[in-house]
Amino acid sequence: MKTNLWKVATLGGGLLAAVLTANAGPLQRADVIADPVWVLHVDCDALKQTSLGKALLAELDKPEAQKKFAAMKAVFNVDPRKDLHGVTLYGAAKAEADGVVVAYADFDAARLVTLVEANKDYESTKHGAHTIHNWIDEKKKERDGVKPRTYGAIYKGKVLIIGQKEMRVAEALDVMDKIKPNLTKSTQFARLGANAEGGFIIGAARKLDLPGNDPGATVLKQSKAFWLNVSESQGRAEVKLNLEAEDAEVAKQMGDVCRGLVAILTLQKDKPEAVKLAQGLTISQEEKTVSAKLSLPADEVVTMIKARVAKKRDNE
Numbered sequence: 001m002k003t004n005l006w007k008v009a010t011l012g013g014g015l016l017a018a019v020l021t022a023n024a025g026p027l028q029r030a031d032v033i034a035d036p037v038w039v040l041h042v043d044c045d046a047l048k049q050t051s052l053g054k055a056l057l058a059e060l061d062k063p064e065a066q067k068k069f070a071a072m073k074a075v076f077n078v079d080p081r082k083d084l085h086g087v088t089l090y091g092a093a094k095a096e097a098d099g100v101v102v103a104y105a106d107f108d109a110a111r112l113v114t115l116v117e118a119n120k121d122y123e124s125t126k127h128g129a130h131t132i133h134n135w136i137d138e139k140k141k142e143r144d145g146v147k148p149r150t151y152g153a154i155y156k157g158k159v160l161i162i163g164q165k166e167m168r169v170a171e172a173l174d175v176m177d178k179i180k181p182n183l184t185k186s187t188q189f190a191r192l193g194a195n196a197e198g199g200f201i202i203g204a205a206r207k208l209d210l211p212g213n214d215p216g217a218t219v220l221k222q223s224k225a226f227w228l229n230v231s232e233s234q235g236r237a238e239v240k241l242n243l244e245a246e247d248a249e250v251a252k253q254m255g256d257v258c259r260g261l262v263a264i265l266t267l268q269k270d271k272p273e274a275v276k277l278a279q280g281l282t283i284s285q286e287e288k289t290v291s292a293k294l295s296l297p298a299d300e301v302v303t304m305i306k307a308r309v310a311k312k313r314d315n316e
Contacts (some may be wrong), residue, residue: 025086027193031102031159033171034181036090036203039192040228045085047200050232055302057081059309078107092171097148097164100172109157116152123149127170128177130155134166188225197277201230221255222246223290237301239294248287255285258292275306 014178027041047053060081061064069079078084086104113133116122121136134151142148151169152162155176163169174180183189192204205226227242265278280296 009096029183029193031176032183034185038204039090043200051298072183103160109154120276130173132169139268189301199229199231237298241292243290245288251288251290255290258283
């Protein structure tokens with residue numbers, strides 16, 4: 001049985017495998033809009049200091065991966081494993097097209113612009129002192145019979161901003177220029193990244209319209225806010241998800257459903273990983289907040305990630 005709780009439980013491992021190539025420093029709150037729908041930040045400078053990060057970087061140093069990074073280095077003069085220092089993703093609205101990626105890196109800005117300008121569909125516009133570049137990515141699917149354009153800008157030579165809408169890239173530039181308010185003025189997420197939470201992945205989201213009607217989806221729909229923190233301490237990997245409800249009674253109901261889903265995972269004897277994850281999960285409630293915490297030995301998490309990657313390769 002695949003539930004949203006299972007997705008929450010595996011979120012830490014999945015994100016580690018997916019974003020390790022996006023090395024991130026601490027969240028730059030002044031570079032994020034004041035009232036996003038969701039924010040996700042990866043601090044891989046911190047991640048690389050953990051046993052999880054070291055093990056995953058070792059995987060990326062294998063010959064098959066080295067070839068891909070060498071090709072990227074030859075074209076863009078960038079090795080993502082070393083040169084990217086920060087990646088923040090956020091959504092100004094619920095639609096996927098309203099998402100923005102902000103990456104902090106050591107890259108050759110002029111070279112990147114030259115490569116983009118070589119695209120036959122390249123165009124550009126001015127936004128204050130900045131240039132917003134746009135082009136068509138042929139790999140993307142058509143929307144309403146039209147290939148969507150990608151918009152990008154480089155801020156002060158070291159910050160790359162990418163989005164699917166020109167207005168969102170322009171908005172990001174205005175925030176960085178302090179023309180528009182930033183996350184420190186947020187009505188909901190002002191505390192995100194404000195304190196040393198110890199996580200190499202942190203995130204938050206307002207109430208979202210999630211698909212599905214299973215118990216896990218129902219729990220998430222009842223939440224008015226989500227808070228994510230992924231960390232490693234004393235050899236243990238920890239994923240903590242806080243769900244904020246409207247009141248304590250709703251929070252209690254959410255907690256009861258979560259405990260039931262954990263019990264179901266425990267019964268899946270044919271899926272050892274599910275049982276192991278269930279054993280590492282604890283559910284607690286404090287007033288209007290329900291906390292789901294996954295804690296496992298870091299070496300076990302690395303083993304599980306490697307097994308899933310190997311299985312995926314075998315199925316390709």
